[in-house]
Amino acid sequence: MEIEIATIGGYEEVGRQMTAVRAGDDIVVFDMGLNLSQVLVHDNLQTEEMHSLDLIDMGAIPDDRVMSDLEGDVKAIVPTHGHLDHIGAISKLAHRYDAPIVATPFTLELVEEEVHDEGKFVVDNDLVEMEAGETMSIGERCELEFVNVTHSIIDAINPVLHTPEGAVVYGLDKRMDHSPVIGDPIDMKRFREIGREGEGVLCYIEDCTNANKKGRTPSESVARKHLRDVMYSVEDYDGGIVATTFSSHIARVTSLVEFAKDIGREPILLGRSMEKYSGTAERIGAATFPDDLGMYGHRKSVDRAFNRIMEEGKENFLPVVTGHQGEPRAMLTRMGRGETPYDLEDGDKVLFSARVIPEPTNEGQRYQSERLLRMQGARIYDDIHVSGHLRQEGHYEMLDALQPQHVIPAHQDMGGFSGYVDLASGQGYELGRDLHVTANGNVIQLV
Template identity: 85%
Template sequence: MEIEIATIGGYEEVGRQMTAVRAGDDIVVFDMGLNLSKVLIHDNIRTEEMRSLDLIDMGAIPDDRVMSELDGEVQAIVPTHGHLDHIGAISKLAHRYDAPIVATPFTRELVDEEVHDESEYVVNNDLISMEAGETMQIGEHCELEFVNVTHSIIDAINPVLHTPEGSIVYGLDKRVDHTPVIGDPIDMKRFREIGREDGGVLCYIEDCTNANKKGRTPSEAVARRQLRDVMRSIEDWDGGIVATTFSSHIARVKSIVEFAQDIGREPVLLGRSMEQYSGTAARLDGLDVGFPDDLGMYGHRKSVDRAFKRIMNEGKEKFLPVVTGHQGEPRAMLTRMGRGETPFELTDGDKVIFSARVIPEPTNEGQRYQSEKLLSMQGARIYDDVHVSGHLRQEGHYQMLDALQPQHVIPAHQDMAGFSGYVELAGNKGYDLGRDLHVTSNGNTIQLVE
């Protein structure tokens, strides 16, 4: 059986992920993501009202025209998790393919919301839920399997396409976490089994975000302990305390909410994406996220401002707002607070906890710098980098290569400089660049079996 891989997006940057695997006449597409930084550099752009070709020209979504070169039919579109760099282009591209979107329950709900907000295209693809550990038939000869992984969002998986020529493991995005705050640990046992099954792993496509960093990525339990320590250290402060983190990071939001209550403050989630992700997680049966029943979540601008007014009227010392804006996004809640555009008044000594790192990209770095400066000018004290990454470092990559023992490896989710650490460590495991280690770029195809 011919096996061909099209590296469509995410092979020259962190963002707009999209990869297609053709096994004979059957094609499976993994991820359809957005490069948010390409959108944020423009003022007041609403992607839901834009056409796909304009977004492709901006470099915001994958250029999927290379799909016309693949001789087969798309059988499934499979987003690995609910981050926008993996699902943000589904509303713009999925309607081109007569194929269902197959995802875990939480990811499926987030995709459904993206599709619902779309105003330019009608996306009628079936939405199918599949749990980690389950499989589905792809054509006559292949099978799709979801393997549970741990990442900075719940319900993440690595999909595996089992073919007669061996398995294709799509390894975006994960860390090896044995003590997650929500959900099950990464299923390393299953990865080891796949690596030793008949045919083994033909190809492993791997997220290289932290491949230049030594050591291993700490567990989310470490970030939880950091947060507890920071919040306990300021529990006697009688002014404002504000926290921000990735809206999609439900486990981190859960920790902030719990520790806010521990220090006698009422947590309130503020911002459109904060309400979207946490509200979706709280509503889904089977996801025991553990939010309090009376947790306030407000996304609409007027309802957010009403919440801020209540906080100011009743006393900042009684509340802990958890807000959007960890990257300094211009329209996010924390940025508006820094500009003095909300009813919440920051005063000298108020604490702002950034439970997130800056995404290493010039737009984000500039916006985050500006946000912190604005907050500091109002007297806020910054607690920075209370965080652990959701991506593997070098020792995690070695662990995955040992488990899977792939015949071929394709680095992804980085630019060429970011691939350098992975090329070196894969070389240490016996892989040769151009032979079985394939560093590629967007829009290319790699023929693994002819």
């Protein structure tokens, strides 16, 4: 059986992920993502109303025209998890393919919301729910399997396409968390089995976000302990405390809500995406929040919540807001500009339970946001976080578990691939032979 891999997006940057695997006449597409930085540099860009070709030309979504070079039919579109760099282009591209979108429950809910908000295209692909540990047939000779992984969003999986020539493992995005705050640990037992059963692993496509960093990525339980320590340390402060984190990081949001209660403050979730992700997780039973937890996304309801906080006393509340990357229209940035009823004063604490994404647009916006906050007297508590991506020792463990015949680094630029190339070379892989450093728009024939 011929096996080809089209590296469509995410092989020259962090963002707009998309990969297609052709096994004989059957094709499976993994991820259709958005490059957020290409959107954020434009002020008030409404992607919902834009044509896919315009978004392709500006580098915001994958250029999927290379799909015409693959001889076969798309049988499934498989997003690995609900981050926008993996699902943000589904509403623009999925309608081109007569194939179902197959995903875990939380991811599928987020895809459905993206499709619902789309203003340019009608996306009527079937939505198929599949849990980690389950399988489905792809054509007559292949099988798709979901393996549970841990990431900075719940319900993440690594899909595996089992072919007669061996398994193709799509390894985006994960960290090795054996004590997660929400959900099950990473299923390393299953990865080791896949590496040793049948024809083994033909190809492993790996997330290289942190491949240049030594050591091992800590568990989310480590971030939880760090966050608890910081919040308990400011328990006696009688002014304002504000926290921000990734809206999609449900485990972190639940920790913030819990620790706010512990230090005698009422948590309130503020911002459109904060309401969206936490509300969705609660609705499908993936997370449990207190019955009285306020979640507000609409601008007027957010301002009403801020007015209530100011009237009843900032010392009684913990607003958990959007804006950890300094996004211009997010809640924290608006607070820094003085555009909300919430008054920041000398000594007020701002807790960043997130790292800035290492990309020039984000770094510039985050710097600007922090400057605005400090100008109002805020004290910044930074980097209360652990990454959702493997570092070098995690990559070593995955290669050891899977023992793939071929390896393709992804989810970085050429500089970001260097650490992974060094690691894989040390394990006997050779550039151009079985270690394939590629670019967007290429097709690699493995069999």
